[in-house]
Amino acid sequence: MENRDVLGVAVIGTGKMGADHVRRIQQVTSGARVVAVVDVDRERAELVAGRVDGCTAYTDPVAAMASTDVDAVLIASPGAAHEAALLAAFSRDLPVLCEKPLTPDAASALRVLEAERRLGRRRVQVGFMRRYDAEYLKLKSLLDTGQLGRPLMLHNRHRNLASPPWWTSAMHINDSVVHEMDVTRWLLGQEITAVTVLFPRPSGNAPEGLQDPQFVVMETDGGALVDVEINVNCGFGYQVQAEVVCERGTARIGDGQDMVVSTAGRWGGTIAQDFIERFEDAYDREVQAWVDATRRGEVTGPSVWDGYAVAAVCEAGVRAQREGRRVEAELVEKPALYD
Amino acid sequence: MENRDVLGVAVIGTGKMGADHVRRIQQVTSGARVVAVVDVDRERAELVAGRVDGCTAYTDPVAAMASTDVDAVLIASPGAAHEAALLAAFSRDLPVLCEKPLTPDAASALRVLEAERRLGRRRVQVGFMRRYDAEYLKLKSLLDTGQLGRPLMLHNRHRNLASPPWWTSAMHINDSVVHEMDVTRWLLGQEITAVTVLFPRPSGNAPEGLQDPQFVVMETDGGALVDVEINVNCGFGYQVQAEVVCERGTARIGDGQDMVVSTAGRWGGTIAQDFIERFEDAYDREVQAWVDATRRGEVTGPSVWDGYAVAAVCEAGVRAQREGRRVEAELVEKPALYD
Amino acid sequence: MENRDVLGVAVIGTGKMGADHVRRIQQVTSGARVVAVVDVDRERAELVAGRVDGCTAYTDPVAAMASTDVDAVLIASPGAAHEAALLAAFSRDLPVLCEKPLTPDAASALRVLEAERRLGRRRVQVGFMRRYDAEYLKLKSLLDTGQLGRPLMLHNRHRNLASPPWWTSAMHINDSVVHEMDVTRWLLGQEITAVTVLFPRPSGNAPEGLQDPQFVVMETDGGALVDVEINVNCGFGYQVQAEVVCERGTARIGDGQDMVVSTAGRWGGTIAQDFIERFEDAYDREVQAWVDATRRGEVTGPSVWDGYAVAAVCEAGVRAQREGRRVEAELVEKPALYD
Amino acid sequence: MENRDVLGVAVIGTGKMGADHVRRIQQVTSGARVVAVVDVDRERAELVAGRVDGCTAYTDPVAAMASTDVDAVLIASPGAAHEAALLAAFSRDLPVLCEKPLTPDAASALRVLEAERRLGRRRVQVGFMRRYDAEYLKLKSLLDTGQLGRPLMLHNRHRNLASPPWWTSAMHINDSVVHEMDVTRWLLGQEITAVTVLFPRPSGNAPEGLQDPQFVVMETDGGALVDVEINVNCGFGYQVQAEVVCERGTARIGDGQDMVVSTAGRWGGTIAQDFIERFEDAYDREVQAWVDATRRGEVTGPSVWDGYAVAAVCEAGVRAQREGRRVEAELVEKPALYD
Secondary structure (H helix, E strand, O other), rough: OOOOOOOOEEEEEEOHHHHHHHHHHHOOOEEEEEEEEOOOOOHHHHHHOOOOOOOOOEOOHHHHHHHHOOOEEEEOOOHHHHHHHHHHHOOOOEEEEEEEEOOHHHHHHHHHHHHHHHHOOOOEEEEEEEHOOHHHHHHHHHHHHOOOOOOOEEEEEEOOOOOOOOOHHHHHHHHHHHHHHHHHHHHHHOEEEEEEEEEOOOOOOOOOOOOEEEEEEEEOOOOOEEEEEEEOOOOOOOOEEEEEEOOEEEEOOOOOOOOOEEEOOOOEEEEOOOOHHHHHHHHHHHHHHHHHHHHHOOOOOOOOHHHOOOOOOOOOOOHEEEEEEEEEEEOOOHHHOOO | OOOOOOOEEEEEEOHHHHHHHHHHHHHHOOOOOEEEEEOHHHHHHHHHOOOOOOEEOOOOOOOOOOOOOEEEEEEEHHHHHHHHHHHHHOOOOOOOEEEEEOOOOHHHHHHHHHHHHOOOOOOOEOOOOHHHHHHHHHHHHHHHHHOOEEEEEEEEEEOOOOOOOOOOOHHHHHHHHHHHHHHHHHHOOOOOOEEEOOOOOOOOOOOOOOOEEEHHHHHEOOOEEEEEEEOOOOOOOOOEEEEEEEOEEEEEOOOOOEEEEEOEEEEEEOOOOOHHHHHHHHHHHHHHHHHHHHHOOOOOOOOOOHHHHHHHHHHHHHHHHHHOOOOOOOOOOOHHHHO | OOOOOHHHHEEEEEOHHHHHHHHHHHOOOOOOEEEEEEEOOOOHHHHHHHHOOEEEOOOOHHHHHHHHOOOEEEEEEOOHHHHHHHHHHHHOOOOEEEEEOOOOOOOHHHHHHHHHHHHHOOOOOOOOHHHHHHHHHHHHHHHOOOOOOOOOEEEEEEOOOOOOOOOOOOHHHHHHHHHHHHHHHHHHEEEEEEEEEEOOOOOOOOOOOOOOEEEEEEEEEEOOEEEEEEEEOOOOEEEEEEEEEOOOOEEOOOEEOEEEEOOOEEEEEEEOHHHHHHHHHHHHHHHHHHHHHHHHOOOOOOOHHHHHHHHHHHHHHHHHHHHHHHHHHHHOOOHHOOO | OOOOOOEEEEEEOOHHHHHHHHHHHHHHHOOOEEEEEEOOOOHEEEEEEEEOOEEEOOOOOOHHHHOOOOEEEOOOOOOHHHHHHHHHHHHHOOEEEEOOOOOOHHHHHHHHHHHHHOOOOOOOOEEHHHOOOOOOOOHHHHHHHHHOEEEEEEEEEEOOOOOOOOOOOHHHHHHHHHHHHHHHHHHOOOEEEEEOOOOOOOOOOOOOOOOOOOEEEEOOOOEEEEEEEEEOOOOOOEEEEEEEOOEEEEEOOHHHEEEEEEEEEEEEEEOOOHHHHHHHHHHHHHHHHHHOOOOOOOOOOOOHHHHHHHHHHHHHHHHHHHHHEEEOOOOOOHHHHHH
């Protein structure tokens, strides 16, 4: 009874992203559980469902949504299937997390928009996950303070190690730059009004016939200019960088450093003000690790031996302070239990 | 029924750390819930319990642990109360996450150790949370590969903005350097054998009579030398840095950069190899944000309007690619729902 | 006699750049001295000449070049005067360092080119000084090794604190981006074939009517794409950055760090291999400081007291090593001479 | 005649450092030339002298100093020979730049000190060249402003790739840490009062019997605590780092970044305020390169072709600005002269 507020989620699509979301909801997310998975491939749906206690496999999204266990829907099926799933969720008034793209083209997206508008309230969160990245969030926070003035330009780098065999030049836009399009709109709070795409001579690492890298220039209704290097065969890793140039300074993320701000004659980042800010993630991970191990019937992490050894060293340390000399720490023999 | 594997946790102590752990288990941790809180201050216990569905307040840890709802115990009471709580948990065979310090001194820690040894299996995870910090974990992983060779020295900086009024010179050791003691033992896999504490002339920012900063030198049974600057009135923030000097290179964390390794004529860090590695936290936060909003009856984050607008810009982008020219993006009027 | 190989230089133009070059040749450069200065403003020419032993003031470049003392010519007059001065130097076969721009437009530059071509050998070094900057040189060296593969794109940032009152939008190109044009050609070894200039909405810091910042896109005959943010009212300082994106990695300069290379899963820079590499500039400065002080009749820098004090501390250090304990260093009283 | 103010220098010792100083004075330093070189090895002295116009070889320092050409003395002979050479220079009242160490021990250094004190004015600059390093100078300047408050601690790292075969444990102090001793005294303006040396277990890269690395702790009469990691077989390069911890912040150099300051909640460095500050070294190098090439009878660097090509691209750029479109740049055919 006390758990009735745990959200029952139906995950539609059990491909790479869908299966990963099932794992995430079960093992990482607080307050939700997967009660249904849907895939046109029944076998795969059953395989995934079988790994989750109390989870049912479906091949039809509508059937899954009809279950009383389902409180919310996560759509991770191929883009072409999104529209139907969204409309089905609307008809049952279910909240939806829909992986990007919302739908494969503007016309279908507009139909979904119309349907939601008729509902009169928002039901959908679209999966533009960069808005939840710690670095982008920091950048957005800084811009929102207004202390750097109005944004004038946004420079982006988006690099992948290598493109898969089925990659096309259009996917540079639809699958990659789509993220910078959303980021631009979100960071600047402006709509994009025009796009130009420029092509340097393709890299020798790009498959024959693929236009890679590309350089995309976008204009916004706020007069900002946005450029994106999209480079899907950069050969060295996955790298996403963004620099916003404002009237009184610039801020940059993604360089292997904290956000670096250039303003008033200085470049650099911020220093945490207390241990909570610095180690909050560590506390979260610590408790999760304990819960996970306990549920598996194990005990992991720092042991009583560690607690004891540190206590003994502390005593030596305090004596060293007091007596102004080197003090040796003495430990009992370590019990086999802690090997 | 399907939730019987959700861990029922009793949180002992509802001070700052305890209350924060209650919040964490309810809102962040997956697979656990707080079913009991304990505090000698009944009012405070009831206040905290009242915020959690199905949670009972206790003043006596033993009574709480007797509840059949309680599967595990998180001890966040003052250090002096830890030993009794630990032994009570042992007597009920309950797994424990015990905030540091394990107990206030080596003698009592040894009693706990003996008790657990008699149980014949580990029941306790001690709250040395730096072992769960992403940067320390990266450093540990690198050391464990052995590619830098044997660790020779470990340099640490531990700085706090300002010390609270009740802070004493001994707390530099017992409350602050205690973390570097554990980190040393964990990172190097060696025990500390001797401690020396050196005192520069105190900072003008330190309260009268406080020996601050201090410089602690520790030796290990593996022959490593460890130094710690502990500086609790540094005046500019909270900063924790560590550099391990090995036979073939050094690795440093906490500098406002990723872990920086110096080896083979180069300094620098690593680049993620795919978007999962780079944006895993963003996905986790995205789904958590959706679950949290949904449980509150809200919809937040990227909207259908965002999905539609990006689809329209993508279409302009692909046309721009194909036609080799600047293409304007056209959007319908934005419905009020998305303002 | 033994100095006849010291180059006698005529400096034409004694404005800000010219006067600074006179100072440089006299006080910084080895193997040259200023024997003539030329300015249409006789008073200014005489003022500058008066500060240099054995230097004559002229108002006519041709007259200066006729002097037998003059072995070489440095042109730092306004651009419009360059062509005549260059041709005069050619007629006397004098080598020239000509401040940029070579001449104010392509037609006049072409006439100079023709004249030099007729001479049959190069006489002119043009003052594109970025080619002598340590960071750009490092970047060029790396590109020339070929280890990053062919350059695909070059991203540039060029920012000034604030523009002077007489600045025009065309000067963004002619006075600022002119540097990136040369840098592009030099770094990539390619000619620029096309230019596009884009305008975001001007910064609130730009004077009314000035198009600032601007975004310049250039194409090269090697198929590379080059972009330049030129931002002459950035408000926070002077910042010049360049990132070359090659087939197997990128290299970036100007970020307040050494050159940072991203390749093969790592970002970072290089570490010097010996103290000469690390401290060569320090040695140069040390000896120059000694020569300068000596010529002024002074002695500065580390004193005999410093040499003695360090020797005494070394002795304490070696004893501390040998005896495994803290050793105090004893100094005699410091003579007043060294206060 | 006009060159009589060019300093005539006698360089004593023509080993590695001495020969390098000869090269430096001839090719880098402004206002000085080498008129005498001295070495007990006559052949070597003559070899080095033979490379310099108007330079005489000597085997006896006293004889060299007797020459009327000699205005100043640079001592780069082995340390044991310094005292005699210094006293000889004193007797002729010649200014001296003496490589470190001043003399091999405190007693002999004291004799030199006494001799100079009797002269009543300083004659010697000791070769502690770190005081002339750009990064250390920046650190010193910052400390001298007082804005970070009083220095409390100074952390140093001093790492060499590998030690030569004849290196001894005492040389860690006398040849390496000697630099940090001087740096400490100079940066902090305090004398060192005590030294302790600690030994971790030696690195596997250190030759058998060598105590490497070492950790040196020094105390100053101003109450500051100084630590030095001296690590002469670090295996990856030459690295010198220093961090001063003051009452209100810290400043660090040597990390492959500009000086990084942590204060008031921020870490980072400064941005140049104009192009002179940013490119001063480039201008110096540019003019020196021109003088050097001209003296060799060559012309190097950016050519008239470069000047012309950039002028043509500028014209295309300005037209692109004005017409709001992509404009192609047209160049004449490149004459063979510029290939």
